[in-house]
Amino acid sequence: MMLSLVLLALIVGVSLWLVLSPLGAGVPGDPDAPERERLTAERDRLYGELDTLTDERRRPDLERRAALTLRALDALPPAPPPANRAGRTRRLALAGVGLAALVTVAGAVTFVPRWQLAALSPREAQTVQNSLALPELRRRAEASQSAADSLAWGKAAFDSGLYDEATRAYAAALRLDPRQPEALRRLGILLLNRPARGGGELSEEEAGQAFLLIRTAAQLAPDDAESQLFLGFALSQFGQDEAALTALERYRTLNPSGRDADETITAIRARQNQADPGLRVYAANCASCHGANGGGGALGPSLRVSNLSRDGLRQIILQGKGAMPAYPDLKPDELNALLDVLERWQKEGE
Incomplete structure (x- = not known):
């Protein structure tokens, strides 16, 4: 993130220098001013004579000389803008550059991440957003000491796969309110799956505590699909296959599109079929x-x-x-x- 901001600042700085360098040089003088003034005066004099002409025999010569004068004026380079107009142009250019820089910074902060997220699946994009939100969620939870804020912190960490941080967050939520089904079941499943994450084997007492957390969550929220899913996983690990199938089928009823129980159900059926x-x-x-x-x-x-x-x-x-x-x-x-x-x-x- 810091590298992106540094690169953005460098790009904006170079862009400002390229745009503002010509403006800082000031308004150049007009080297053709004397000739321009002479030709303009000659043009005005000839037009004046044509307007008051009484001798028509002179008209062709006056018109020829006026045409040559206009042609000479047209051949001169354009005159630079007046000083007051150049100042206004400079102010407009500066305002435009400032606005462009502001839009660029805003785009880098808001739009660019969205463009990056558009290339991800919805689940991957949500994971990235959860990870980006974690520092602020953690700060808010620690400052407010609110169970709701701790749950939000835990959910973002759990959904991002940051399970150690999720454990801290859900433990904090349960200290504030011990009857939180989400915190109970997720803390229980994290503890139960600790060996699979390389965290060391569970003692019998720790395994019992994990199962108690998950079962309590299912009792508090029996119609929550995740409660039944985790209960089925836990029962399966403790060898209670019939009860595990009941919980996992209940999960399928509550979440018909969910496929998270399929492998466990298949494994239980295979064990039962063999026996x-x-x-x-x-x-x-x-x-x-x-x-x-x-x-x-x-x-x-x-x-x-x-x-x-x-x-x-x-x-x-x-x-x-x-x-x-x-x-x-x-x-x-x-x-x-x-x-x-x-x-x-x-x-x-x-």
């Missing part, structure tokens, strides 16, 4: 409609609240019902494993 043949069958045939853990999806209802008997479930699976297609090609052991999963979910409920 449980019934879940393998469910993932391959049912999850796309009924959700990853049977809690309901975009098309199919929740299977956890079903009160159908095992025989009733078997009949619908093999024959289909309504919008649900039939799956008559399932092998007996695959069908029985799937029914075991559905009955277990019925007992667990939502």
Whole structure:
């Protein structure tokens, strides 16, 4: 930033020197003034004689001499402007240069960054803007000791990927108000992911504290998509796959366009499929409609609240019902494993 300002100052200085140097030389004299005055007086004298002419025999000669005089005047270089006019020109030029310099500086401060940001994606541009705003946000938060200002500081740092600074900001916000869902969940996920950022392994106590922060945030803001996303991540890391899938599917419901949970859901399903043949069958045939853990999806209802008997479930699976297609090609052991999963979910409920 400082280098850009120095270069800008250098460019403006050179431009001012180039423009103002000719103006500083003053108004030059008119070396042709005597001849110009003589020809002007001759022209006026000839015009006077033509106006009062009584002898028409002289007219051709007077007109010829007047034309030669005008031609001689036209051949002279233009006369320089009067001194007062040159001063006015200089003032206008100075004003124009000053205005140009002001516009140039304003453009460098405001427009140039926008031109640079236009080449970035919206997310990258927002990251750059957050980074530029961080010093002022930090100063304001430290001066005001306001939870809202600390949250704004933390959000800008977190969204810019400056996680150590985000940790300080969110910790400050929680000291001022401990019931801040955003600060709770983001501080928790930063702590939980510290080893992945090269910050050293977590102790069991630290891991428990991180999980508590994230779970508390989800309890305070159950309809916040990020709360459910982070809760799903945390539950997955603690091996609670069923609860993690519930939270991550909830995230998808709250944020249908969000793709941040896809990899975790895929990993959980892969783990479950390896351990449980019934879940393998469910993932391959049912999850796309009924959700990853049977809690309901975009098309199919929740299977956890079903009160159908095992025989009733078997009949619908093999024959289909309504919008649900039939799956008559399932092998007996695959069908029985799937029914075991559905009955277990019925007992667990939502």
